[in-house]
Amino acid sequence: MTKVLSGIQPTGRFHWGNYFGAIRQYIALQQNEQAFYFIADLHALTTIRDPAELRQLSVDAALDLVALGLDPQHAALFLQSDVPEVAELTWLLMTVTPMGLLEKCHAYKDKVSKGLPADAGLFTYPVLMAADILLYDSDIVPVGQDQVQHLEVTRDVAQKFNNMYGEVFVLPSARVLDDTAKVPGTDGEKMSKSYGNTIDLFLAEKPLRKKIMAIKTDSTPVEAPKDPEKCNLYTLYKLFASAEQQSALAARYRAGGMGYGDAKQALFELARDYFAAARERREKLAADPATIHDILRDGAQRARTIGKAVLDRARHACGLSRRHG
Ligand code: ADP
Numbered sequence: 272m273t274k275v276l277s278g279i280q281p282t283g284r285f286h287w288g289n290y291f292g293a294i295r296q297y298i299a300l301q302q303n304e305q306a307f308y309f310i311a312d313l314h315a316l317t318t319i320r321d322p323a324e325l326r327q328l329s330v331d332a333a334l335d336l337v338a339l340g341l342d343p344q345h346a347a348l349f350l351q352s353d354v355p356e357v358a359e360l361t362w363l364l365m366t367v368t369p370m371g372l373l374e375k376c377h378a379y380k381d382k383v384s385k386g387l388p389a390d391a392g393l394f395t396y397p398v399l400m401a402a403d404i405l406l407y408d409s410d411i412v413p414v415g416q417d418q419v420q421h422l423e424v425t426r427d428v429a430q431k432f433n434n435m436y437g438e439v440f441v442l443p444s445a446r447v448l449d450d451t452a453k454v455p456g457t458d459g460e461k462m463s464k465s466y467g468n469t470i471d472l473f474l475a476e477k478p479l480r481k482k483i484m485a486i487k488t489d490s491t492p493v494e495a496p497k498d499p500e501k502c503n504l505y506t507l508y509k510l511f512a513s514a515e516q517q518s519a520l521a522a523r524y525r526a527g528g529m530g531y532g533d534a535k536q537a538l539f540e541l542a543r544d545y546f547a548a549a550r551e552r553r554e555k556l557a558a559d560p561a562t563i564h565d566i567l568r569d570g571a572q573r574a575r576t577i578g579k580a581v582l583d584r585a586r587h588a589c590g591l592s593r594r595h596g
């Protein structure tokens with residue numbers, strides 16, 4: 272059976288971009304494939320330096336995923352740090368990773384080019400990601416465009432190891448999400464935590480309305496006809512609306528006489544209703560912390576069973592002794 276794996280960093284609360292770009296895809300893929308999804312808390316250590324915050328964000332991320340429909344019966348959901356084998360595999364892979372390969376990677380390069388101090392964790396971030404993927408013999412890795420470079424590094428490193436020690440690792444492929452899933456933020460740029468233009472998934476009504484009302488629009492007067500295809504607000508509306516609702520709003524844009532306030536109100540109502548059931552599930556789950564911890568423990572156990580076998584294969588191939596017990 273094809274194995275699907277992906278990880279998401281708990282570096283903030285999830286937003287519409289994360290859901291429509293990534294999380295929705297995880298959920299769709301869990302039905303027919305063997306799926307592994309994890310909260311990348313080891314990676315997040317390169318960003319979040321407050322221990323209580325990291326713990327809270329990691330649990331929040333797990334609660335969000337399950338509330339949104341990630342089904343622990345189908346997919347193994349776990350914390351990256353609950354499978355310590357990944358750290359050992361990272362070391363084995365580092366010994367075959369050329370420095371030049373990592374120097375080209377954008378997270379590190381961007382930071383250095385801004386004159387900011389970068390640590391070895393950030394520099395070797397792509398090797399930990401390669402270990403995440405290779406540890407479970409993953410075939411398919413659904414990711415956003417920005418992660419494609421890391422998948423290339425993963426394949427390169429796997430190939431180097433295989434050339435040196437025999438066919439140890441499966442070569443994974445990235446599954447890049449559809450372009451239509453590039454969700455714009457409240458300012459029209461790509462929605463991202465780093466741009467401060469996000470709308471979080473589980474906002475209460477009041478802050479949700481406030482965020483939506485603050486979405487940037489142009490200064491076309493109410494009476495004038497408007498082009499929906501050039502409007503950020505309409506792009507966001509399309510994420511939630513049925514085909515009929517989309518064409519009805521598009522017609523109102525083109526006819527003139529509609530203010531952006533009306534379109535914002537329509538978006539608010541759809542977005543509120545769209546996540547209502549998930550919000551309710553999340554509240555229930557959050558009230559019973561034992562359940563999410565059980566889900567994560569069970570997911571880690573399932574992941575570890577596979578991870579241990581693959582690590583053992585890698586250890587043996589490169590001349591370390593097999594694990595005892
Ligand atoms: P952020 O940019 O907010 O820090 P991450 O880099 O943690 O988000 O992204 C986690 C996942 O969500 C990735 O798979 C990424 O491709 C996807 N994603 C993030 N923002 C968007 C967006 N605006 N549109 C589509 N997908 C997105």
Ligand code: TRP
Pocket residue numbers: 276277278279280311314399400403404412413414418
């Ligand atoms: N680097 C990814 C991101 O920022 C998260 C991640 C870590 C990941 N390990 C992974 C994604 C393994 C896919 C597979 O989005």
